[in-house]
Amino acid sequence: AQKITQTQPGMFVQEKEAVTLDCTYDTSDQSYGLFWYKQPSSGEMIFLIYQGSYDEQNATEGRYSLNFQKARKSANLVISASQLGDSAMYFCAMRESGNAGNMLTFGGGTRLMVKP
């Protein structure tokens, strides 16, 4: 079974609107971390936001927030007030505590396209 599932291969959003990118995960660990990365066409993976499994509040970083629903095992990324520069590939990733070497498990990604 896939550990990280991103069900939206591609999405469009109008500039200045909010958009939610879905991510569900599968783990039996109690302690784990969830990450979102942005990858523009240039190739660099840019760290956006982190949510720990024990964090009670949803993480926020500027225009990015993470809608963490532990019981449903979902960690959706919300981008508010979309900008043209937000057009990129977005990856959800997880690190489990039982996992040696800090391995990140990535989802398949969602390509976001912001329309002017």
Place this chain on the structure above:
Amino acid sequence: DTEVTQTPKHLVMGMTNKKSLKCEQHMGHRAMYWYKQKAKKPPELMFVYSYEKLSINESVPSRFSPECPNSSLLNLHLHALQPEDSALYLCASSQDGGRVGGEQYFGPGTRLTVT
């Protein structure tokens, strides 16, 4: 400073060549990683170095040989590659091995083409 640098940005090599990819970070991170990423796919982990020792090799063919000369540098030596090895090679680093919350910072990648 959260910068990871990689050189070269682009590399074209023949199947009989030997080349090296370089990665550098000055954030004091003690874990460094090599990933391979094919087009429209997520990154796939190749190697992990923790405190300058190889801790994970994800069954990578021996034509890829990693090296960690010191805590700031990571190399990937390439020899006798195949055309299917053409990909974006990403280097990353993180603080240490213990915490689930240690985010990895990635470099801009090297786009490798094997002819």
